[in-house]
Each structure stands twice: as structure tokens, then as C-alpha cells.
């Protein structure tokens with residue numbers, strides 16, 4: 001199977017029953033994407049496919065052949081932190097950090113959804129355009145990503161600061 005993962009062409013053989021999450025983590029060594037519930041309930045496994053967020057634990061890798069997949073490792077582009085990652089640090093948008101890769105990918109995808117009609121490219125340039133979501137809407141749109149440490153206020157503040 002062939003994919004574009006974090007901007008690079010990848011060719012890999014795997015069983016047709018392999019989830020996209022297991023392909024990323026176990027075969028490609030992209031362990032930034034986390035396995036939490038493994039049944040679509042927690043959002044820890046969120047990645048972007050062609051800019052749209054999905055739960056990779058629920059996706060068979062074979063479904064996404066030829067697609068452009070971005071994991072947390074690909075968010076920063078040229079090695080530095082993505083502005084959203086910097087904002088998570090500044091606002092204490094995590095405690096243990098296990099949910100953070102999924103939160104980051106979900107937030108990037110969520111803002112692309114909020115800007116429907118605008119390019120959903122994944123890059124720091126995404127932060128250049130302004131969309132204002134009120135706190136309740138932002139929390140609702142991010143409700144698929146759980147944080148057992150309860151860092152929700154910091155997460156919301158980081159997202160708001162980055163994308164406003």
C-alpha cells in the first residue's frame with residue numbers, strides 16, 4: 001500500500017485487517033499517535049487525512065491508500081513547534097500529555113472545518129487566517145477528545161489563542 005505520510009511517500013505491506021493506528025505506530029514507528037480506548041471513544045488516536053480529522057483506531061489502513069496522512073510528527077513542518085504546540089505549552093494545555101497528540105491534530109482539523117471553504121492545509125500558515133469560535137462552540141467541537149487530567153481550559157485557551 002502507498003500513502004503520503006507527513007509529506008513523504010511511504011510504501012508498506014500490511015494485513016488488510018490492520019488499523020491505520022497500528023500501521024502508524026507499529027509498522028512505521030510513528031508512536032506520537034496514541035492508542036487509548038481503541039474503540040473510537042477518546043480521540044487519542046486522531047490523525048488528519050487530507051486535512052480532515054479521523055480516529056485512526058477505527059480506520060482500516062487499506063481504506064486510506066493513496067491519501068495524505070498527517071500525524072502529530074508532521075504538524076510542525078520544519079522541525080520547530082507548530083504555533084498550536086507552543087500555545088499548549090504556554091497555557092498548560094496538558095498534564096500527563098497522553099491525549100495531546102490527538103488534541104493537536106483534532107484542533108487543526110477542527111479549525112479547518114470551522115473555516116469550511118478555506119484551504120485545509122496543515123501548516124503554520126493555517127494560523128494566519130482568523131476564525132473566532134466562542135468558548136462553548138470550541139469545547140463542543142473538541143468534545144471527541146478526552147483529557148483525563150482535565151486540562152480542558154488550557155486546551156481551549158491554547159486553541160483560541162492560536163487560531164483567532
Ligand code: FES
Pocket residue numbers: 034035036037038039040041042043044045046055056057058
Ligand atoms: Fe481511537 Fe480512543 S484510541 S478513539
